[in-house]
Amino acid sequence: GAGVSQSPSNKVTEKGKDVELRCDPISGHTALYWYRQRLGQGLEFLIYFQGNSAPDKSGLPSDRFSAERTGESVSTLTIQRTQQEDSAVYLCASSPVGGNYEQYFGPGTRLTVT
């Protein structure tokens, strides 16, 4: 079946512009996660959606970052007024249920802020 998809795969933007990154989780997965990975680093947790519960936004690095999820489907991560330090690969993952289970990752969006 279809895995997690993300778009765009690559995004180059100018400093100060807003960007939107999209994630389509595996159908039926109630849990959805966003991570950021800087070059040569591990993954940093950004935000977690689980069903209709309030999202866990504790990993968002600043108020320039926000995310939404429509029901149990598509999620959008928005970065406003992008800065060069926002350059990274943004990874989305989904899981059949919330809790401590394996996560299925998308291919990521490579964001470059010039």
Added chain:
Amino acid sequence: SQQGEEDPQALSIQEGENATMNCSYKTSINNLQWYRQNSGRGLVHLILIRSNEREKHSGRLRVTLDTSKKSSSLLITASRAADTASYFCATDRGSTLGRLYFGRGTQLTVWP
């Protein structure tokens, strides 16, 4: 901050050799997971080991967990060039909410 700390940071071996990667962590956990990442893109789940388990096998993979030492190891036996990738451990820091904390990873290179 990173929860898992993998070592070595980089490992180069020949095909057919075994590769061992280690992970240490600082807090209690419910489970620990290992993931593989090719070319800096999406991660693939390899194995999950629960805190009450000591060893788990999956094909050529063997994972051990020592909760008293807060450490885990991933062994890949009879390695292949296709095993070349970055390997990450991830823990839940004792939470049941699903958030994972990743280390910086081990870059494994397997030479043909």
